[in-house]
Amino acid sequence: MVDRQRGADADNDEALDRVFAALSDPVRRRLLSRLDGEALLVKELAAPFNISVQAVSKHIQVLVKAGLVRQERSGRVSRCRLDAGPMYEAALWVNRYSKYWQDQFDTLALWLGAAERPKRKRNSRRQS
Amino acid sequence: MVDRQRGADADNDEALDRVFAALSDPVRRRLLSRLDGEALLVKELAAPFNISVQAVSKHIQVLVKAGLVRQERSGRVSRCRLDAGPMYEAALWVNRYSKYWQDQFDTLALWLGAAERPKRKRNSRRQS
DNA sequence: TTGATATTCAATCAGACGGTTGACTAAGAG
DNA sequence: CTCTTAGTCAACCGTCTGATTGAATATCAA
Numbered sequence: 001m002v003d004r005q006r007g008a009d010a011d012n013d014e015a016l017d018r019v020f021a022a023l024s025d026p027v028r029r030r031l032l033s034r035l036d037g038e039a040l041l042v043k044e045l046a047a048p049f050n051i052s053v054q055a056v057s058k059h060i061q062v063l064v065k066a067g068l069v070r071q072e073r074s075g076r077v078s079r080c081r082l083d084a085g086p087m088y089e090a091a092l093w094v095n096r097y098s099k100y101w102q103d104q105f106d107t108l109a110l111w112l113g114a115a116e117r118p119k120r121k122r123n124s125r126r127q128s
Numbered sequence: 129m130v131d132r133q134r135g136a137d138a139d140n141d142e143a144l145d146r147v148f149a150a151l152s153d154p155v156r157r158r159l160l161s162r163l164d165g166e167a168l169l170v171k172e173l174a175a176p177f178n179i180s181v182q183a184v185s186k187h188i189q190v191l192v193k194a195g196l197v198r199q200e201r202s203g204r205v206s207r208c209r210l211d212a213g214p215m216y217e218a219a220l221w222v223n224r225y226s227k228y229w230q231d232q233f234d235t236l237a238l239w240l241g242a243a244e245r246p247k248r249k250r251n252s253r254r255q256s
Numbered sequence: 257t258t259g260a261t262a263t264t265c266a267a268t269c270a271g272a273c274g275g276t277t278g279a280c281t282a283a284g285a286g
Numbered sequence: 287c288t289c290t291t292a293g294t295c296a297a298c299c300g301t302c303t304g305a306t307t308g309a310a311t312a313t314c315a316a
Binding site for chain 4: 257258259260261262263264265266267268269270271272273274275276277278279280281282283284285286
């Protein structure tokens with residue numbers, strides 16, 4: 001029974017643990033990459049790998065528990081959809097250290113401009 | 129003997145594995161947080177935790193292997209210094225999904241301006 | 257109904273992980 | 287030299303992890 005002291009330190013966040021742990025595996029990172037833009041079935045997700053479908057299924061469960069993937073089952077198949085929301089906290093965490101990449105600051109600003117942001121609306125995000 | 133297919137996929141990066149794995153533990157995240165700005169000794173790093181110094185030392189070794197911390201020993205003590213360089217790749221990776229946080233885009237732009245950037249370099253290529 | 261397909265569950269296994277205690281090396285302090 | 291301090295090394299332990307194989311559960315097709 002470890003005394004947890006929850007909330008005392010914002011970094012002691014189990015959700016963040018799960019997100020970073022989920023991202024620490026190359027298979028899961030590839031899964032997330034493939035789910036960027038399209039929702040796929042387990043079978044489709046498993047196809048490129050030479051590990052068993054069960055292993056991929058377990059990887060997906062890890063992603064689900066991290067909140068990065070949602071599965072909606074319809075009939076026999078289970079369509080997996082990306083939910084990048086929990087990754088935001090992780091991004092905030094690592095970006096706190098962006099000051100140390102000042103050299104690559106241009107590159108850092110680059111994805112801000114290059115990542116799907118077709119035109120910079122000068123005002124107002126177009127809230128979906 | 130797994131055929132690795134190294135380089136075929138940029139996401140299959142063991143360095144990235146180690147960085148994300150290092151970040152997946154709250155103790156190590158707190159260590160990194162405390163090393164942000166000042167270099168500390170192992171003893172000083174271990175003080176706030178109620179785990180043994182050896183355990184903290186092992187955590188530091190994990191950070192060192194991930195390239196996030198460098199240790200320079202002078203005499204008896206070992207001063208630990210943050211090296212956020214390897215975190216940059218991790219930041220690039222998660223930031224690829226920033227388009228999904230469009231709602232929090234303001235916050236995302238916030239750390240760009242608000243994160244410890246007290247005085248920008250006077251020559252400062254910040255002409256957007 | 258029969259059979260193939262999609263996915264998960266269950267048991268198992270080797271190895272990594274996070275923690276402990278105890279011993280060790282090496283450097284300062286007396 | 288002796289004692290203490292800083293840090294790591296080594297062995298151990300319980301749990302988690304990533305993978306396997308085999309069985310179970312549903313769903314769809316014939």
